[in-house]
Amino acid sequence: MVKFLDLNKQYLSIKKEIDEAISLVINDAAFIGGKSLSVFEENFSKYVGCDFCIGVANGTDALEIAIECLNLPKGSEIIVPANSWISSSESVVRLGYNVVFCDVKNDYLMDIKDLKEKISDNTSAIMPVHLYGQICEMNEIVKIANENDLKIIEDSAQAHGAVYEGKKAGT
Numbered sequence: 001m002v003k004f005l006d007l008n009k010q011y012l013s014i015k016k017e018i019d020e021a022i023s024l025v026i027n028d029a030a031f032i033g034g035k036s037l038s039v040f041e042e043n044f045s046k047y048v049g050c051d052f053c054i055g056v057a058n059g060t061d062a063l064e065i066a067i068e069c070l071n072l073p074k075g076s077e078i079i080v081p082a083n084s085w086i087s088s089s090e091s092v093v094r095l096g097y098n099v100v101f102c103d104v105k106n107d108y109l110m111d112i113k114d115l116k117e118k119i120s121d122n123t124s125a126i127m128p129v130h131l132y133g134q135i136c137e138m139n140e141i142v143k144i145a146n147e148n149d150l151k152i153i154e155d156s157a158q159a160h161g162a163v164y165e166g167k168k169a170g171t
Contacts, residue, residue, distance in 0.1 A: 059157040063091035078123035130159035
């Protein structure tokens, strides 16, 4: 077995800080919401350079909430890259939309040429997935979305802090 990542070693390097944070949440009994979450939301929104941040339980919840907020036509299509975590496509299907898979390039990010070919009259949104600290070609994706009156749902779960043309992933 090749060990690519030693999470225990990373944990031990910041053990005191993590244990204190966990203890604070437990002592406050703030398992949902609370002061720690408010502080995180404020700090994270400043870090990525956006006005608002809402902490949720996981990335799947975040995607589902983002999709629901768009009020897309039920049964319409959302284009998702073929290479992603299951949550990207699962969130689309769970909410009553149809997944259309788009091919990816050698860097595992959405292939713009294939994206253009996948757009149909039933397409309502594009879900670029930023992976491995890399950001999709957002200028092109925004241009395509604007030309076709489509919404964009960015899945940035694997690219927090990554920067594309001066903007952080998800902004």
